[in-house]
Amino acid sequence: MFQDFTATTRPDQGPPRLARLRETLTQEGLDGFIVPRADAHQGEYVAAHDERLAWLTGFTGSAGFAAILADKAGVFVDGRYREQVKLQVADCFTPLDWPDVTLGDWLLGEITGSARIGFDPWLHTVGQIESLEKTLRDSGIALVGSANMVDRIWVDQPDPPTAPATAQPLEFAGEPHSEKRARLAAQLADAGQACTLLTQPDSIAWLLNIRGQDIPRNPIAHGFALLHSDSSVDLFMDPVKLEALEDHLGDAVRVHAPDVLRPTLRSLDGPVRLDKVTTPVLLAETLVEAGITLQWGSDLCALPKARKNATEIAGTTEAHLRDGAAMCDFLAWFEDAAETGITEIDVVRKLEESRRATNALLDISFDTIAGTGPHGAVIHYRVTEETNRALAKGDLLVLDSGGQYRDGTTDITRTLPIGTPGDAEREAFTRVLKGMIGISRLRFPRGLAGQNLDAIGRIPLWEAGLDFDHGVGHGVGVYLCVHEGPQRFSRLSDVPLEPGMILSNEPGYYRPGAFGIRIENLVVVEEAPALPGGDAHRKMLQLRTLTYCPIDRRLIDPGMLSSVEVKWLDSYHETCRRVLRGRVASSTEMWLDRATAPL
Numbered sequence: 001m002f003q004d005f006t007a008t009t010r011p012d013q014g015p016p017r018l019a020r021l022r023e024t025l026t027q028e029g030l031d032g033f034i035v036p037r038a039d040a041h042q043g044e045y046v047a048a049h050d051e052r053l054a055w056l057t058g059f060t061g062s063a064g065f066a067a068i069l070a071d072k073a074g075v076f077v078d079g080r081y082r083e084q085v086k087l088q089v090a091d092c093f094t095p096l097d098w099p100d101v102t103l104g105d106w107l108l109g110e111i112t113g114s115a116r117i118g119f120d121p122w123l124h125t126v127g128q129i130e131s132l133e134k135t136l137r138d139s140g141i142a143l144v145g146s147a148n149m150v151d152r153i154w155v156d157q158p159d160p161p162t163a164p165a166t167a168q169p170l171e172f173a174g175e176p177h178s179e180k181r182a183r184l185a186a187q188l189a190d191a192g193q194a195c196t197l198l199t200q201p202d203s204i205a206w207l208l209n210i211r212g213q214d215i216p217r218n219p220i221a222h223g224f225a226l227l228h229s230d231s232s233v234d235l236f237m238d239p240v241k242l243e244a245l246e247d248h249l250g251d252a253v254r255v256h257a258p259d260v261l262r263p264t265l266r267s268l269d270g271p272v273r274l275d276k277v278t279t280p281v282l283l284a285e286t287l288v289e290a291g292i293t294l295q296w297g298s299d300l301c302a303l304p305k306a307r308k309n310a311t312e313i314a315g316t317t318e319a320h321l322r323d324g325a326a327m328c329d330f331l332a333w334f335e336d337a338a339e340t341g342i343t344e345i346d347v348v349r350k351l352e353e354s355r356r357a358t359n360a361l362l363d364i365s366f367d368t369i370a371g372t373g374p375h376g377a378v379i380h381y382r383v384t385e386e387t388n389r390a391l392a393k394g395d396l397l398v399l400d401s402g403g404q405y406r407d408g409t410t411d412i413t414r415t416l417p418i419g420t421p422g423d424a425e426r427e428a429f430t431r432v433l434k435g436m437i438g439i440s441r442l443r444f445p446r447g448l449a450g451q452n453l454d455a456i457g458r459i460p461l462w463e464a465g466l467d468f469d470h471g472v473g474h475g476v477g478v479y480l481c482v483h484e485g486p487q488r489f490s491r492l493s494d495v496p497l498e499p500g501m502i503l504s505n506e507p508g509y510y511r512p513g514a515f516g517i518r519i520e521n522l523v524v525v526e527e528a529p530a531l532p533g534g535d536a537h538r539k540m541l542q543l544r545t546l547t548y549c550p551i552d553r554r555l556i557d558p559g560m561l562s563s564v565e566v567k568w569l570d571s572y573h574e575t576c577r578r579v580l581r582g583r584v585a586s587s588t589e590m591w592l593d594r595a596t597a598p599l
Contacts, residue, residue, distance in 0.1 A: 008060060121145040198227060273297050332592070475503055
């Protein structure tokens with residue numbers, strides 16, 4: 001299996017590790033140290049070598065950080081992880097609600113007088129440190145770049161990954177990397193910039209049409225790259241990863257060992273384009289110390305990567321149909337098996353088996369979330385042998401999963417009842433469904449961003465005084481990262497949505513200690529056709545659903561749905577039946593017909 005069920009951390013490991021870290025800080029003359037989740041590439045998912053936050057604190061979520069002082073240790077997490085962190089860290093760590101509590105304000109409140117707070121300049125971006133220094137200005141608290149203090153005490157730290165990279169064939173990429181490089185290099189030339197530094201592996205993977213195996217579930221290879229205005233690239237990546245790609249990369253892509261990066265930066269002629277959001281402090285400082293002019297701008301690959309081309313959209317459409325059929329085969333099994341005393345681990349194993357049966361699965365796109373009863377309220381729950389829970393009548397199961405296929409990345413959530421659901425669960429589920437339908441039916445003017453649309457998925461919950469602590473949706477790659485920026489449905493996102501962008505549509509509701517609910521489909525942004533009587537000069541966009549798999553009707557209160565919502569759901573289910581019936585196992589066809597019957 002791709003997924004295992006071993007608990008990778010234990011709360012009791014935290015106290016002795018924290019004590020050793022504090023001893024090391026004292027020896028180095030530091031009063032504190034910041035421990036981020038991210039690696040040098042600001043990855044949400046990191047290699048075992050970079051799991052410093054989890055190793056120290058026990059918290060394994062994909063976002064967060066810790067600040068260690070002599071007498072306090074704060075672990076900062078957002079709303080997705082407020083239940084999870086309580087289960088994973090020892091009492092010596094204090095969970096803090098971020099961004100309600102910011103690091104700067106917390107340091108100002110906890111430190112009296114002057115202090116030297118260390119940070120690893122490889123792991124923090126220019127923007128992060130500039131913002132923190134602004135908050136701490138004139139406080140006597142100084143940020144000090146230093147060696148990584150966690151690495152100093154982590155004696156059995158895994159080695160950095162060196163898995164081989166592969167080419168992403170043109171039949172799936174849709175554009176040769178030579179054309180991508182030329183297109184972006186022209187932007188550099190027009191701006192008078194000599195080159196740009198690319199720090200995010202998924203940007204490099206997209207630009208060069210390569211994929212890797214350095215991160216489980218995310219097909220990327222760690223490295224940095226310089227794209228020059230003549231469209232050539234200097235790629236700083238362990239050459240062992242690229243031994244089979246010499247012909248694919250060609251003469252215009254020069255491969256160097258990673259330790260050549262900083263000397264190469266010192267030798268550049270500027271101006272050099274950098275992204276404050278992603279560039280490590282150390283690399284920006286290297287350029288400044290060499291007297292090279294910096295110009296700030298966004299990652300040049302981010303938007304082109306987000307705007308999928310026709311080949312990528314066709315590929316991901318096929319991947320979703322394949323994945324939807326696998327989901328249906330699983331759900332047909334689940335309908336009977338749920339009554340037989342199965343566990344969360346049984347569910348995860350069977351679902352992966354269904355995806356493997358496609359003979360196209362390369363990996364799962366993240367560890368499957370299979371949380372039943374109170375575990376469903378832990379938004380990013382990961383089942384282990386220690387937490388494994390049997391499905392019980394009256395419970396709900398939140399099942400969030402996806403697959404990595406050569407032609408696309410999938411991400412789907414279904415909430416399933418075990419036995420007869422209660423009235424409170426049916427009402428909450430129906431409100432979540434109404435929000436999901438609201439997003440699915442959107443037509444909106446060009447220029448609107450995720451922050452303008454996020455509320456649509458929440459209004460039915462708000463009407464009942466309910467809400468949830470994550471965005472309505474995130475961007476998704478094509479055989480790349482399942483969480484991709486910059487596009488997302490979130491009140492934090494000011495990036496306008498554009499045709500070709502793929503996003504998740506996943507409102508939810510979570511009642512701690514009781515149950516969780518989430519319904520998720522992926523959608524792609526498209527041009528919307530003009531409507532009779534509409535303003536001819538207004539260009540509108542719409543969302544086309546990519547995910548086809550029935551939504552469990554046993555959890556729906558039909559009386560809460562409008563006629564328009566019922567029509568949408570019945571049409572969605574009719575399409576599910578039409579496009580999936582020839583793809584599912586013959587034993588699944590009768591189940592599919594029942595599951596997609598009109599409401």
